Amino acid sequence: MSKGSAGFMFCTWVFSALVFAGASYAGDNHVAKVAGDEKAADNKQVASKHSEVSIAEKEISALIQSVENSRCTFQRNGKAYKADEAADHLRLKWRRGKKYAGSAELFIENLASKSSWSGKPYSMDCPETGIQTTNAWFHRQLKSLRGVSVND
Template sequence: MSCFAIRPPLRSLAAAALLLACAVAAAAPSAQAERETEQLIQALGQSGCQFERNGGWHDAVQAQGHLRKKLAYLRKRGLADSAELFIERAGSQSSLSGKPYRVRCGDRPAVSSASWLQAKLVQLRGARATPPSP
């Protein structure tokens, strides 16, 4: 048996192992990413704001439930391993219609949900980076 007969199967095996390792790594978001994403969903749920989805306005608790379902779908596929990817892939627009989501808080004009979530993420990260006062 020659060396050439062994190499292709080993290359295929190595390639498969590399793909599997990449898939496992992509499927497991960091603890920080999980925490930030959860904080964003909680912030929306507790905001008292309204959430527009496919032309209809929903309360914040309904929006929270909807985004949790979308997050679970993405996480199963390794597609939401950061808060930014969650915003982009779950929190910005309908995956069915492609229509953007919007958030309306009180008397203020509605803004894109992507903008609202990104601003909230900056706020959350800023609060975490601020040292406690003595």
């Protein structure tokens, strides 16, 4: 078999495999066809997950922004930090630990409530409310962001 016919046979085999697998050939581009409703349903689930992530990211960003805009002092491992320093720290933790923060609630529980180094809980000291855990503070902020009554 010559080199030319071997190449032709390989191309024919690839084309046949694509057609058999449910793909179509258009010029030099191979275009995969959607294989029925099952594949479309999978695509909708993926799109839904992306929109959930987008909502979570917006909420987490807003929570961190609310710390930065607050007049509170952030207490971490026995030291007090200004609001902008606290926000920077929380952004760093979020950037490094995104896999633990798939929702605003998970961000609060896994990243924003305690030190991953010492395990000590963080707290916020605010002029309006006094000292409270960041867990409680963030949950109140999240309710407010979502338009839920803070007293619920």
